[in-house]
Amino acid sequence: MTSYALHATETDCLLVIDVQPDFLPGGALAVPDGDAVIAPINALGRLFRHVVLTQDWHPAGHASFATSHPGKQPFETTVLAYGEQVLWPEHCIQGTPGAEVSPKLELPHAELIIRKGYRAGIDSYSAFREADRTTPTGLAGYLRERGFTRVFLCGVATDYCVGWSAVDAREAGFQAVVVEDACRAIDLDGSLERAWGDMAAAGVEREESGAIGG
Numbered sequence: 001m002t003s004y005a006l007h008a009t010e011t012d013c014l015l016v017i018d019v020q021p022d023f024l025p026g027g028a029l030a031v032p033d034g035d036a037v038i039a040p041i042n043a044l045g046r047l048f049r050h051v052v053l054t055q056d057w058h059p060a061g062h063a064s065f066a067t068s069h070p071g072k073q074p075f076e077t078t079v080l081a082y083g084e085q086v087l088w089p090e091h092c093i094q095g096t097p098g099a100e101v102s103p104k105l106e107l108p109h110a111e112l113i114i115r116k117g118y119r120a121g122i123d124s125y126s127a128f129r130e131a132d133r134t135t136p137t138g139l140a141g142y143l144r145e146r147g148f149t150r151v152f153l154c155g156v157a158t159d160y161c162v163g164w165s166a167v168d169a170r171e172a173g174f175q176a177v178v179v180e181d182a183c184r185a186i187d188l189d190g191s192l193e194r195a196w197g198d199m200a201a202a203g204v205e206r207e208e209s210g211a212i213g214g
Contacts, residue, residue, distance in 0.1 A: 004213030006177065013148045014048035015127060015169075016041055017155030017162045018056050019105055022091040022098030024156075029091040031156040031184050035104075040182035040209040041154050042106040047214035050148065051107050052139070054127045054161070056092035057099060057115040064123035065090045075188060082132035085123055086188070094118065114139050125161045128168035140172040150175035152212070154182035163195035170202040177205040179212070 008014075022028045024035050045051060058064070066074040066087040074089045092099040101113070114137050117124035123131040128139050143151070151169050153162050153176060162183050169176040178199065185192040199206075 005211040006207060007213045008048045008152070009150075010049065011147060011149045012048060013050045013052055013143060013146075013151050014044055015151045015153045015155075015165065016045075016051060016053045016105070016107065016110070017127060017153060017165055018054055018092075018157075019102045019155050020056060020092055020099055021102055022096075023056075024102060027091070027098055029089050031186055034156050034184050037155060037182050037184055038102065038104045040179070044152070044154060044179065044182060044209055044212065045105075045107045045109070047212060048152070049109070050146075051110040052112045052114065052127075052142075053101055053105075053107065053110050054114045054116060054155075054165075055099070055101060056124070056161075057094050057118045058092050059118060059120050060090075060093050061120065062090075062093075062117070062123075063121045064088050064117075080121065080123075082122065085131070092117070112142065126164035126168045127161070128165060128172055140168075140174075143172075143174065148174070150177065152177045152179055154179045154209075156184050158183040158185035159187060159191040159195035163199055166199050166204040167202045170204055175205070176203075177207050179209050180206055181208050181210075 023031050066072045153166050166176045166178050
């Protein structure tokens, strides 16, 4: 009999972060090896009764796009009202194919899709709070009202949307487990190492998908 470190229960929710074509190979902001998350996420989906998806959902001309700042290039930074902002290639624009949830995901039982980044002047990494760190998405309230106490996080990118979501989950009072092999990172100037450090400091757990049972 297989021994698992963790088991999915009725108070657990699988949180699948931003698995969208624009973040996968060939996309506008492709995460290296991003499509490698699909198989482990689909396997996890068969273990969890409760699944929530997030979807990056920017209007055209979003403040986080380098093209919105003359003279700036992607991956440079600027200062917005809430602080320093990395500037990205245009991606996940509302209504475009690249912004859709990847059709390769096999998660028909997902119960909620949280869209984020739709405010033109504020970027959004975390599933819980926009990048100004004050504007909530409503996810924490949803999870509490449903009685969930622990979230398992997967998707892209480990060092941005997954990592920020995991830290915010802890701050909101939930246990948080990042399923490492079901995530991939951008790793921009050491961002992956910093993200793991921030997650560890917040009490986020790290696990492999093979250690999780239904």
